[in-house]
Amino acid sequence: MQPTQTVDQNVQSTTTQLNGFWQGAVVYQVYPWSFNEDKASGATKGHGTIRGITERVDYFADLGVNAIWISPFYPSPMADSGYDIEDYRDVHPDLGTIQDFNELVQELHENDIRLMIDLVPNHTSDQHPWFKQSRASKDNDKSDWYIWRDPNPDGSPPNNWGSVFSHSQLFKRQAGEMPELRDDEPTPYLSAWQYDETRGQYYLHSFAVEQPDLNWENPAVRAAIQDVMRYWIDRGVDGFRIDAVNFIGKDMRLTDEPMNPDYIEGVDNPYDRLMRRYSSGYPDTFYSYLNEFADVLEEEEYRGRDLRIVFEAYMDEKSLDRINRVAPGVAGAFNFGAMGLDWEARLRKAQLDEYYKHLPPGIVANQVNGNHDKPRLASRIGEIPARAAAVHNLMLPGMPFIYQGEEGGFTDVEVPLERQRDRLRGRDIARTPMLWDDTNNAGFSNALEAKLWLPIDPEYKAKHLAGQRHDPTSSYSLYRALLAFRNGSTAVHYGDFSLLATSDDDVLGFVRRYDDDIVVTMTNFSDKDKTITSPELSDLAGEWVLSSLHVNINRPIDMSQGFHLEPHEAIVVCLQGIDR
Numbered sequence: 328m329q330p331t332q333t334v335d336q337n338v339q340s341t342t343t344q345l346n347g348f349w350q351g352a353v354v355y356q357v358y359p360w361s362f363n364e365d366k367a368s369g370a371t372k373g374h375g376t377i378r379g380i381t382e383r384v385d386y387f388a389d390l391g392v393n394a395i396w397i398s399p400f401y402p403s404p405m406a407d408s409g410y411d412i413e414d415y416r417d418v419h420p421d422l423g424t425i426q427d428f429n430e431l432v433q434e435l436h437e438n439d440i441r442l443m444i445d446l447v448p449n450h451t452s453d454q455h456p457w458f459k460q461s462r463a464s465k466d467n468d469k470s471d472w473y474i475w476r477d478p479n480p481d482g483s484p485p486n487n488w489g490s491v492f493s494h495s496q497l498f499k500r501q502a503g504e505m506p507e508l509r510d511d512e513p514t515p516y517l518s519a520w521q522y523d524e525t526r527g528q529y530y531l532h533s534f535a536v537e538q539p540d541l542n543w544e545n546p547a548v549r550a551a552i553q554d555v556m557r558y559w560i561d562r563g564v565d566g567f568r569i570d571a572v573n574f575i576g577k578d579m580r581l582t583d584e585p586m587n588p589d590y591i592e593g594v595d596n597p598y599d600r601l602m603r604r605y606s607s608g609y610p611d612t613f614y615s616y617l618n619e620f621a622d623v624l625e626e627e628e629y630r631g632r633d634l635r636i637v638f639e640a641y642m643d644e645k646s647l648d649r650i651n652r653v654a655p656g657v658a659g660a661f662n663f664g665a666m667g668l669d670w671e672a673r674l675r676k677a678q679l680d681e682y683y684k685h686l687p688p689g690i691v692a693n694q695v696n697g698n699h700d701k702p703r704l705a706s707r708i709g710e711i712p713a714r715a716a717a718v719h720n721l722m723l724p725g726m727p728f729i730y731q732g733e734e735g736g737f738t739d740v741e742v743p744l745e746r747q748r749d750r751l752r753g754r755d756i757a758r759t760p761m762l763w764d765d766t767n768n769a770g771f772s773n774a775l776e777a778k779l780w781l782p783i784d785p786e787y788k789a790k791h792l793a794g795q796r797h798d799p800t801s802s803y804s805l806y807r808a809l810l811a812f813r814n815g816s817t818a819v820h821y822g823d824f825s826l827l828a829t830s831d832d833d834v835l836g837f838v839r840r841y842d843d844d845i846v847v848t849m850t851n852f853s854d855k856d857k858t859i860t861s862p863e864l865s866d867l868a869g870e871w872v873l874s875s876l877h878v879n880i881n882r883p884i885d886m887s888q889g890f891h892l893e894p895h896e897a898i899v900v901c902l903q904g905i906d907r
């Protein structure tokens with residue numbers, strides 16, 4: 328009997344195909360400002376540095392990650408924590424130099440760890456030389472590198488598009504700073520248009536005012552971004568996480584967005600009052616632009632480099648599916664599906680069904696539990712479920728992404744108003760410094776506390792990673808064991824995937840299989856003990872290798888007795904004795 332007979336027949340198996348390094352690579356996201364300040368130079372800047380990342384390459388190796396992605400480290404006025412870029416080809420002077428970057432690449436590669444960097448193609452900083460030139464007049468080389476339009480006859484903006492960063496409007500209203508609004512009136516979003524005195528025109532900014540949108544209709548802009556990619560590939564970079572990419576595809580007739588009937592006042596971002604039909608992800612241009620990124624990776628010169636792209640786009644499943652079909656050999660969209668879900672088996676199952684069913688052949692899937700834009704995993708779903716969510720994600724096919732600190736089970740940290748850096752959306756809570764050890768400032772920096780980038784979690788003495796490394800059942804030890812297991816398992820790296828029918832709706836099981844190598848993962852999403860019987864698996868002998876609660880188990884399991892799962896426990900079992 329084969330485990331594939333036990334699966335939900337609605338779910339297709341992924342193709343059993345070895346797709347190079349990225350097929351099962353674990354990618355670790357580094358947020359450079361809060362990762363680590365280098366100690367060797369004796370610096371006391373109070374924030375992370377590129378050399379600080381290099382000093383922690385041993386850490387990546389110990390944890391067992393295969394690649395890192397670094398959020399923007401470029402020169403930036405920091406209106407959007409570095410996503411407002413002033414120069415695409417340099418390192419922020421506070422973070423280090425290009426030489427430091429070169430050394431980081433070298434150190435990573437010597438440790439067989441690849442490097443992805445953030446590419447932000449939709450907008451630059453308003454301090455980027457391209458924008459400074461563009462805003463200077465209507466008839467210079469760069470005048471149409473951004474999206475400029477005349478005001479309407481009454482002086483109002485060219486259309487009704489809104490800025491993603493409209494949360495502040497809600498905060499203002501809640502603080503009573505919009506007294507003119509009636510109680511039943513929805514909070515206005517911020518216009519995506521900013522009037523510029525010099526040109527006497529508006530420019531478009533889908534995000535902050537300081538982040539003008541590049542004009543992707545202009546082939547020179549697209550060519551310039553491709554050149555930026557080549558610049559970094561030539562420096563040894565192995566791939567790109569491409570930021571907010573859906574925004575490069577717009578209806579350039581600037582059709583007004585219809586209103587969104589599902590908007591919930593007081594809960595949603597006021598930006599969500601609008602639909603997103605014309606201002607982002609506009610299909611007529613969007614997908615062909617995506618091809619242009621992939622084209623660079625496939626250039627003759629880069630043959631054999633095995634480069635990779637992951638597109639960041641918060642879009643509906645159908646659009647993500649189209650993104651995944653653009654260049655499945657080298658690029659795919661982030662799978663954010665699970666990140667927004669409550670901790671419920673039913674929801675996760677539906678998401679897995681949906682996601683794996685639609686993936687085109689040959690693509691590398693991915694799984695995300697968190698990133699720098701969302702509250703931390705353990706704060707969203709709870710510390711114990713977070714451990715089970717790690718097991719679950721890390722056993723699924725494709726590239727799992729780990730956001731820095733997730734491996735330590737870190738939680739959000741309250742940041743007082745006067746220390747906040749992200750005034751746009753209040754995302755600092757998930758961006759506070761890493762907790763390395765129990766020394767001053769948790770080993771993050773030798774600066775005075777008041778000078779630190781963001782405050783350190785006050786509970787760091789109980790949570791730091793050095794301590795967790797000595798505790799065999801800590802969150803860190805769990806991640807380390809999972810990655811060690813994953814890195815040694817052909818089934819987890821390359822195997823087929825199929826959902827397993829289980830006897831309990833609160834338990835989600837799946838099977839990974841590559842020839843004789845079979846791995847079953849079971850996750851209990853409830854707060855009750857469960858004994859799961861699975862008649863199809865009952866004749867099988869297995870070895871129970873990992874538990875989200877107890878970490879390394881390594882003991883034989885008799886399947887006829889069923890699987891016993893504690894509340895919010897996930898387990899990994901290697902099977903043998905399959906009758907084939």
Ligand code: GLC
Binds near residue numbers: 410411447639699700
């Ligand atoms: C992406 C980034 C986010 C940033 C935004 C604008 O969503 O992840 O941090 O603010 O794009 O660049």
